[in-house]
Each structure stands twice: as C-alpha cells, then as structure tokens.
Amino acid sequence: MNVTVSRKAHFNAAHRLYRKDWSDQQNELIFGKCSNPNFHGHNYELIVSVTGPIDPQTGYVIDMKVLKDHIKTQVEDVFDHKNLNLEVPEFMDTIPTAENIVVVIYDKLKKILKPNQSMEVVLYETPRNFVTYSEKL
Amino acid sequence: MNVTVSRKAHFNAAHRLYRKDWSDQQNELIFGKCSNPNFHGHNYELIVSVTGPIDPQTGYVIDMKVLKDHIKTQVEDVFDHKNLNLEVPEFMDTIPTAENIVVVIYDKLKKILKPNQSMEVVLYETPRNFVTYSEKL
Amino acid sequence: MNVTVSRKAHFNAAHRLYRKDWSDQQNELIFGKCSNPNFHGHNYELIVSVTGPIDPQTGYVIDMKVLKDHIKTQVEDVFDHKNLNLEVPEFMDTIPTAENIVVVIYDKLKKILKPNQSMEVVLYETPRNFVTYSEKL
Amino acid sequence: MNVTVSRKAHFNAAHRLYRKDWSDQQNELIFGKCSNPNFHGHNYELIVSVTGPIDPQTGYVIDMKVLKDHIKTQVEDVFDHKNLNLEVPEFMDTIPTAENIVVVIYDKLKKILKPNQSMEVVLYETPRNFVTYSEKL
Amino acid sequence: MNVTVSRKAHFNAAHRLYRKDWSDQQNELIFGKCSNPNFHGHNYELIVSVTGPIDPQTGYVIDMKVLKDHIKTQVEDVFDHKNLNLEVPEFMDTIPTAENIVVVIYDKLKKILKPNQSMEVVLYETPRNFVTYSEKL
Amino acid sequence: MNVTVSRKAHFNAAHRLYRKDWSDQQNELIFGKCSNPNFHGHNYELIVSVTGPIDPQTGYVIDMKVLKDHIKTQVEDVFDHKNLNLEVPEFMDTIPTAENIVVVIYDKLKKILKPNQSMEVVLYETPRNFVTYSEKL
Numbered sequence: 001m002n003v004t005v006s007r008k009a010h011f012n013a014a015h016r017l018y019r020k021d022w023s024d025q026q027n028e029l030i031f032g033k034c035s036n037p038n039f040h041g042h043n044y045e046l047i048v049s050v051t052g053p054i055d056p057q058t059g060y061v062i063d064m065k066v067l068k069d070h071i072k073t074q075v076e077d078v079f080d081h082k083n084l085n086l087e088v089p090e091f092m093d094t095i096p097t098a099e100n101i102v103v104v105i106y107d108k109l110k111k112i113l114k115p116n117q118s119m120e121v122v123l124y125e126t127p128r129n130f131v132t133y134s135e136k137l
Numbered sequence: 138m139n140v141t142v143s144r145k146a147h148f149n150a151a152h153r154l155y156r157k158d159w160s161d162q163q164n165e166l167i168f169g170k171c172s173n174p175n176f177h178g179h180n181y182e183l184i185v186s187v188t189g190p191i192d193p194q195t196g197y198v199i200d201m202k203v204l205k206d207h208i209k210t211q212v213e214d215v216f217d218h219k220n221l222n223l224e225v226p227e228f229m230d231t232i233p234t235a236e237n238i239v240v241v242i243y244d245k246l247k248k249i250l251k252p253n254q255s256m257e258v259v260l261y262e263t264p265r266n267f268v269t270y271s272e273k274l
Numbered sequence: 275m276n277v278t279v280s281r282k283a284h285f286n287a288a289h290r291l292y293r294k295d296w297s298d299q300q301n302e303l304i305f306g307k308c309s310n311p312n313f314h315g316h317n318y319e320l321i322v323s324v325t326g327p328i329d330p331q332t333g334y335v336i337d338m339k340v341l342k343d344h345i346k347t348q349v350e351d352v353f354d355h356k357n358l359n360l361e362v363p364e365f366m367d368t369i370p371t372a373e374n375i376v377v378v379i380y381d382k383l384k385k386i387l388k389p390n391q392s393m394e395v396v397l398y399e400t401p402r403n404f405v406t407y408s409e410k411l
Numbered sequence: 412m413n414v415t416v417s418r419k420a421h422f423n424a425a426h427r428l429y430r431k432d433w434s435d436q437q438n439e440l441i442f443g444k445c446s447n448p449n450f451h452g453h454n455y456e457l458i459v460s461v462t463g464p465i466d467p468q469t470g471y472v473i474d475m476k477v478l479k480d481h482i483k484t485q486v487e488d489v490f491d492h493k494n495l496n497l498e499v500p501e502f503m504d505t506i507p508t509a510e511n512i513v514v515v516i517y518d519k520l521k522k523i524l525k526p527n528q529s530m531e532v533v534l535y536e537t538p539r540n541f542v543t544y545s546e547k548l
Numbered sequence: 549m550n551v552t553v554s555r556k557a558h559f560n561a562a563h564r565l566y567r568k569d570w571s572d573q574q575n576e577l578i579f580g581k582c583s584n585p586n587f588h589g590h591n592y593e594l595i596v597s598v599t600g601p602i603d604p605q606t607g608y609v610i611d612m613k614v615l616k617d618h619i620k621t622q623v624e625d626v627f628d629h630k631n632l633n634l635e636v637p638e639f640m641d642t643i644p645t646a647e648n649i650v651v652v653i654y655d656k657l658k659k660i661l662k663p664n665q666s667m668e669v670v671l672y673e674t675p676r677n678f679v680t681y682s683e684k685l
Numbered sequence: 686m687n688v689t690v691s692r693k694a695h696f697n698a699a700h701r702l703y704r705k706d707w708s709d710q711q712n713e714l715i716f717g718k719c720s721n722p723n724f725h726g727h728n729y730e731l732i733v734s735v736t737g738p739i740d741p742q743t744g745y746v747i748d749m750k751v752l753k754d755h756i757k758t759q760v761e762d763v764f765d766h767k768n769l770n771l772e773v774p775e776f777m778d779t780i781p782t783a784e785n786i787v788v789v790i791y792d793k794l795k796k797i798l799k800p801n802q803s804m805e806v807v808l809y810e811t812p813r814n815f816v817t818y819s820e821k822l
Contacts, residue, residue, distance in 0.1 A: 371744035
C-alpha cells in the first residue's frame with residue numbers, strides 16, 4: 001500500500017536561455033525575449049513528492065522535516081537568489097529551461113530515496129507555466 | 138527521459154445541461170439547477186500538459202509560446218464569451234458537461250502532438266470542481 | 275477597537291452587457307464580446323467584510339454562521355445558476371457589470387448591519403478582474 | 412474512454428502524533444512539536460477524484476452532487492471540528508498522520524464506486540504539505 | 549510618500565471557543581461545534597503589513613528579513629503547534645476567536661514600529677474566513 | 686457612489702539591490718543575498734485598482750480592456766523579461782526594491798486617471814512578499 005507525500009518549496013533566480021554556439025539572431029529566433037543577454041528571473045515554486053509504503057511504526061512514508069531539510073540543502077541553498085547560468089555548475093553547459101532545471105533537481109534529490117520509494121518533482125516557472133519529471137513519465 | 142510541460146489558460150462561457158429528448162421534469166430531476174433554460178456560466182480554467190522527450194538542441198519539450206498560441210486559436214478563440222449550447226458546433230448534440238468539454242478540448246489540441254508526445258487536459262469548471270482527460274486514464 | 279470579519283462565498287451566473295436603447299453596433303463597440311446576445315458566464319467569487327467592535331461576551335464582531343447564512347439567502351439563493359439579465363429583477367433595467375452587481379449585493383446585505391458596523395463587498399468576476407464597494411470609498 | 416472528475420472539500424480538526432507504547436522522550440524525538448500532548452490542528456483540504464467512463468445519457472462520470480453529498484456524510488460530518496485522536500474511532504489505535512488519514516478517507520469513500528470506476532484522494536494538511544492515495548500508486 | 553510592505557506567515561494550532569462562566573448548553577448554543585471540549589484546529593495564515601515612508605538610503609520601508617524574523621519570534625514560535633487555550637497566556641481568560649487572536653498578534657508585533665509607521669494584521673482562520681485589525685479601522 | 690475596479694497583470698524580471706556608493710561589504714550587510722552581483726529574479730504579480738463613480742451610460746468605472754491595455758503598454762512591455770537595473774531607465778539611479786518599483790509603476794499608470802478617479806497599485810515580489818502604494822496611504 002503506497003502513499004505519496006508532497007512538500008512545497010521555492011527559490012528565486014535569474015537566468016537566460018541561449019546557446020553559445022548559435023548567433024544572437026538564432027537565439028532570439030528560438031528563445032525570444034527569454035534570450036535577453038541581461039537576464040530575467042522567476043520565483044520558482046517546487047513540489048517534491050515521494051511515493052512509498054507507510055512505515056507502520058511512525059505512520060510516515062518519509063518524515064516531512066527530513067524531506068524539507070533535504071530540499072533546503074540540496075536545492076534552495078544552491079539555487080536561491082542565484083544566477084543559474086553563471087553560478088550553478090549544472091547549467092554551465094546546459095540551457096536552464098524549466099525542463100532541464102526540473103531534471104537537475106530530481107537528480108539532486110533522488111539520493112534520499114529508499115529502494116521501495118519513487119519521486120516526482122513539479123517546478124512552476126510562473127504561476128501559469130510548469131513542468132513535471134519522474135522516471136515513470 | 139520524458140518531461141511534462143504544462144500551461145494554464147482560461148475562457149468564460151454560458152451553458153445549460155439538458156437533453157432535448159427528455160421532459161423538463163426529467164431534466165430538472167437529473168441536472169437540477171444546471172438545466173436552467175436561461176443558462177448559467179463559468180470561468181473555465183484550463184491546464185494543458187504535453188509529455189515527451191527534451192529536445193537536446195533547445196532544452197524544450199515543446200516551445201511554451203507555440204503551445205500557448207495553439208490553445209488560443211483552438212480553444213480560447215472558439216469558446217471564450219460564447220454560449221456553448223448555441224454557438225459551439227460540438228455541443229449542438231452533446232451535453233456540455235465538464236466531462237464532455239474536456240474531451241472536445243483534448244481532441245482539438247492533440248493535433249499538435251508529435252508521435253513521441255502525449256497530452257493531458259485538466260478543466261476547472263469552478264475552483265472546487267474539475268475534470269481530467271488523457272488517453273492513458 | 276474595531277475589527278473586520280470577512281467571509282468568502284460564490285455563485286455561478288450567465289449575463290450579457292448591452293443597452294436596449296443602443297444599436298447592436300454600438301453595444302458591440304462599447305461592450306465587445308461581453309455583448310454576445312447568447313450570453314456568457316462567470317464563477318463569481320464574493321468576499322463580504324463587516325467591521326465593528328468585538329462583542330466582549332462572545333469575542334465575535336459578528337457570528338460567521340449568521341453572516342454565512344445571510345449571504346446564502348440574500349445572494350447565493352438569488353443569483354446562483356441564474357441568468358442575471360433575465361431572472362434577477364435588479365438587472366432588468368440595470369446593466370449587470372461587475373460594478374453594478376457589487377452595489378446590488380451590498381444593498382441586499384447591509385440590512386444585517388448594526389448601527390456601529392460597516393460593510394465592504396469584493397466581487398471577483400474572474401480570477402483576474404474584481405471590484406470593491408463600500409460607502410467609504 | 413475514461414475521464415476523471417474531482418471535487419474539493421474541507422474540514423478542520425485537532426490531532427497529535429504519538430505512540431502510547433513509546434516514552435514522551437521518544438515521541439518528542441520522532442514527532443517533534445507534532446507530539447504536543449495538548450494537541451494542535453489543521454484546516455484539512457481534500458480533493459476526491461473518481462475515474463471512469465462517461466455515461467452517454469447524462470454526460471457525467473458521476474453526478475458531482477452525489478459525490479459532494481457522499482463526501483459530506485462520510486468525511487466532513489465525521490471529522491469536522493473533531494479531535495481525531497479522541498473522537499474518530501479509526502485513530503484510537505492508528506497515529507493520525509496525513510498518510511494514515513488519507514487511507515482512512517479513501518476506505519470510507521470507495522463504497523460509492525461502480526466496478527468500472529477508480530478513486531484517488533489528495534489531502535492537504537497545510538498549504539505546503541499534502542498526501543495522495545489510490546490503489547494504483 | 550508612504551508605501552505598505554506586507555509579509556505572509558503561518559502557524560498551526562488547536563483551540564476551542566467557550567466561556568467557563570456559561571453552561572455547556574449555552575456554549576453549544578452560541579459557539580456550536582467550535583465549543584467541542586476536545587478542541588479542533590486550524591492552519592492560521594497571517595499577513596502583516598507595515599506602512600511608512602521609504603528610507604531613501606535603502607529603498608526599504610522596513611527590511612523584510614527583520615519583519616520576517618520578528619513575526620517568527622513574536623508569533624510563530626509562540627503559537628505554532630500549540631493549544632491556544634491551554635498554552636498561550638493571552639487566551640487563559642480571553643476566548644481565542646479569530647478577532648481576539650488578531651488583536652493579540654497586533655499588540656505583540658507593534659513594538660517594532662517606528663513613530664512614522666503604522667501596522668495592519670490579517671489572519672486567515674480558514675481559506676474562507678479571515679479577520680483584519682489595525683488601529684485605523 | 687464610488688466603486689473600485691481591479692485588474693491583475695504580471696511580468697518577470699531580474700534585479701539586484703545595491704548602492705554604487707557603498708562597498709560590497711556594506712551592500713552585503715544591508716541587502717544580503719539580494720545584492721548578488723550576478724542578479725536574481727522574480728515573477729512580479731501586479732494588481733492595479735481604479736476607484737471612481739460608475740458611468741451611468743455603461744455601468745463601468747473604467748473599461749477593463751482600456752485598463753488592461755494601458756498596463757500592457759506602460760508596464761508589461763517595459764519591464765517583462767528585462768533586467769531592471771540595466772534596462773529600465775527609472776532604476777539607473779534608484780534601487781529596484783519592491784517599494785521603489787511600485788511607486789514607479791503608479792507614476793506610469795496614473796496618467797489614465799480622470800480627475801474624479803484615484804488609483805492603488807499592489808506589487809507581489811513573491812507570493813509571500815508584497816507592497817502597496819497609493820497617494821492616500
């Protein structure tokens with residue numbers, strides 16, 4: 001009997017979408033105003049979900065405080081108030097689209113999973129645009 | 138590696154729930170105040186999700202602007218500020234319940250999918266009632 | 275020492291914006307797609323606020339249950355699942371813009387106020403458009 | 412062709428997390444401030460989703476009013492303004508964690524399902540913490 | 549030129565509404581299920597607003613971090629995961645209605661105000677019920 | 686009889702908080718991680734409210750479409766996907782704190798007001814932090 005436990009978190013960051021190997025014109029064509037060389041930014045809202053059996057001792061799938069602290073050290077401390085392109089190593093050679101960010105976050109967080117648990121991460125780039133990643137998709 | 142990209146949109150419309158082949162009494166019995174012959178209406182909120190692989194060139198599953206524009210021409214321009222029963226051909230012979238509307242919207246939008254992509258549509262009829270459709274359900 | 279107590283409520287309705295004494299062309303010019311003769315509709319969300327002194331016996335400004343019931347009988351039962359133009363007497367000769375609706379609701383609800391209380395009504399026509407009325411504005 | 416229909420509901424309750432067979436110290440260690448012997452409480456928000464085929468007669472998967480009334484009698488009337496540990500029989504011997512509560516709610520509601528329908532229940536303990544249960548997880 | 553700066557916070561607590569000098573019957577009559585002797589609870593959401601001139605040096609009315617920390621020490625640390633009736637001294641002899649709680653919070657927070665600043669506090673007891681207090685009301 | 690009409694809008698931008706005439710150390714001390722030289726960013730959500738009498742001809746205080754278009758040309762087109770410090774002239778010599786941004790937006794928008802109308806602008810920097818400006822405060 002599996003239950004999913006979800007926790008919301010958030011961070012603010014600057015980014016731009018562009019490829020170094022493309023001309024400014026081509027970046028503008030594909031990424032539009034998101035390729036602005038001076039950056040723009042978002043309040044990223046995050047929902048991390050862990051699915052697994054309930055521990056009969058505690059009634060928990062995972063202790064929310066443990067999940068919250070892990071999100072803080074692995075994601076918030078690393079991304080919050082940062083320039084993703086310039087300050088987060090994973091995006092030195094990867095375009096920080098919402099799709100790529102959510103996969104990076106998933107990879108950072110999945111370390112806490114036990115073998116009988118799985119994870120899904122939802123990332124809101126704006127209240128109207130969001131992405132979801134799990135290995136089941 | 139598949140990621141899901143989701144975009145919110147919205148439209149306002151009037152509708153009523155009733156069957157022409159039923160008496161007023163039977164319509165009232167089944168559809169209650171939703172069968173009001175003078176119509177009532179809703180702010181429909183829509184979430185369209187496309188699941189597929191990330192394009193390694195752009196870091197996109199699908200360009201949000203393309204998805205947004207497609208929702209506008211296929212759904213918002215056709216449904217917004219309309220009377221669904223009287224002005225939208227799909228509901229001339231189909232009752233515009235949330236369930237039927239979400240399937241119609243899905244069918245209109247699925248044309249943009251590439252063979253390796255799938256779609257899910259969520260339609261909020263009110264902030265407290267919503268429906269979800271995808272071929273996987 | 276005054277405190278404000280607020281309660282949310284909601285109703286769904288159809289309406290259209292037009293003046294009988296104007297041509298269709300002029301209605302279209304001023305009210306755009308809101309003048310659609312077949313009506314459109316909204317989920318109206320309502321926030322009713324009563325300001326007054328705290329009753330030292332109960333710790334209440336007004337009993338929320340009393341306020342909730344009054345909103346139900348005076349507003350929800352009258353407006354919900356109705357066509358405002360055709361079925362609500364106040365809008366037979368008044369255009370049901372959000373501005374006019376909020377004033378009508380205020381007038382219906384203010385009867386419950388004690389002499390040392392005042393009221394404010396907020397009406398969301400959509401999650402992005404709303405109006406506010408009180409005699410203090 | 413299956414569609415999912417979802418309905419939001421809510422109740423307020425008090426609870427505490429602790430095991431009678433553990434010392435106060437061990438309860439404090441595992442459950443932190445949630446083990447406060449004087450209880451604390453939450454506004455629980457609930458989303459109940461039923462998936463199944465659309466009835467071609469009515470255009471409904473399930474009549475929302477039937478679902479709403481069932482949630483009221485099975486969940487809201489039993490849990491609202493209650494102390495879960497002291498007043499809800501299911502939690503006399505089960506710790507009322509969000510995980511355990513969502514499974515209890517699921518079991519109470521699944522009785523209304525037809526053989527070709529399935530259910531999912533989401534329970535928000537706070538706006539930032541929530542759990543999800545269905546037999547498919 | 550005054551600007552208002554607002555910060556959201558939250559805490560969870562148990563409470564009951566009753567007067568020791570009233571019979572159980574009278575408490576039940578006035579406070580209904582809120583008088584349950586076993587307590588019930590809420591996720592209280594708080595919005596604290598400070599109005600004052602912008603400091604020309606910093607562009608701040610008040611440093612959000614200072615406001616956030618003050619809310620934490622004065623309100624969250626004192627009320628979170630507590631039983632308001634049994635564990636918060638201000639409610640030993642005062643009924644913990646939302647109205648009384650918001651005034652207590654206001655009094656705890658107003659110490660940080662400079663002479664040219666004023667404050668308003670909004671307290672959501674549920675997403676549908678909230679109260680507002682400031683000395684201007 | 687005045688009514689307030691409110692419209693929500695939004696833009697995404699990058700910014701940093703710092704004074705050129707202060708050392709890095711002093712900027713860090715006062716503005717913390719908001720002074721990051723590589724910028725960070727936000728989804729700014731905006732609520733623009735116009736208060737005035739209802740036009741008896743139209744039932745409008747102000748045509749929402751006019752207000753929406755004015756917000757688009759004066760605010761969204763100028764701020765969206767921009768670096769406020771580098772690309773918006775008003776912030777060349779003014780720190781782009783939420784307080785300063787809301788006053789700049791107010792000044793850009795107040796041109797549309799008629800003599801018997803007043804305005805209020807609310808700017809959410811994050812879902813948890815927001816500022817409000819009007820000449821009445």
